[in-house]
């Protein structure tokens with residue numbers, strides 16, 4: 001599932017197309033893994049970055065208004081990237097299952113420009129947005145549904161996976177592959193069986 005900006009769902013009564021699609025795929029079809037995918041050189045993230053200082057202004061083109069409406073939480077998280085931490089954060093990440101908050105360090109190797117860093121922050125925010133959908137909460141809390149974040153660098157072709165153990169995006173390569181897969185398997189096997 002690709003998701004640049006999942007609409008923020010405030011209440012269980014507000015309905016969006018994205019929410020409907022998510023219910024269809026995640027609840028009705030019993031999908032077990034949901035992947036949020038972001039990428040470098042993202043035009044939407046460039047626009048969000050350019051609008052970051054005027055998020056409260058109610059003016060703009062339809063696209064700008066849409067980006068602002070669904071991107072303000074990403075910008076809030078992005079504020080944790082400051083000059084004094086070399087724009088690496090960390091940014092807080094409220095995990096799906098309770099008692100598991102952690103912080104994600106963004107691009108500790110300083111490989112990417114500021115818009116790409118924002119794009120990675122956005123991936124983390126999208127995980128939180130998806131986890132806020134009421135119809136997913138139960139399955140998420142039981143580890144029956146697992147959320148993942150991928151980030152793709154279109155220049156090098158490298159793919160990064162958000163590692164909860166290492167609290168950062170880790171490049172998927174021959175060296176990291178086994179550890180990353182083991183981490184996913186551990187999460188998947190930690191499924192809590194419901195009583196019903």
Ligand SMILES: [Zn+2]
Nearest residue numbers: 004042043044
């Ligand atoms: Zn994009």
